[in-house]
Amino acid sequence: MNCKPVIQYILHQRLTLFLIFSFTLLAAGYFAFQLRRSTPPFAGFLAAEKGYGVTIDLTQYEAEALAATLAEIGQSGLVWLRQPVSWAEIEPAPGQFDWRPLDRVMAAVAEA
Structure with missing residues (x-):
């Protein structure tokens, strides 16, 4: 063998x-x-290096409550916030976009 x-x-x-x-x-x-x-990519944009923040749906508030909420967020030491966005609310029908709720929130954040 x-x-x-x-x-x-x-x-x-x-x-x-x-x-x-x-x-x-x-x-x-x-x-x-x-x-x-x-080094991590986009190291300057990492939220963890920029302090603490919060995820909050600001579209639920009317103008006065929105301003008060943003003031409280600023006073609490939080330095960033994240706004959840539902695409179904932005585009309720194909090709029809409604950015008004987010435009209102962004304007209020810019003023705060």
């Missing part, structure tokens, strides 16, 4: 697996090194 082809096949298979594993390990190490020494 000739075992040489079987042994060669096993050695070839093991060598292939070893090379794949080694390449994967080297690639992962290089990626980790590059990731560690790089």
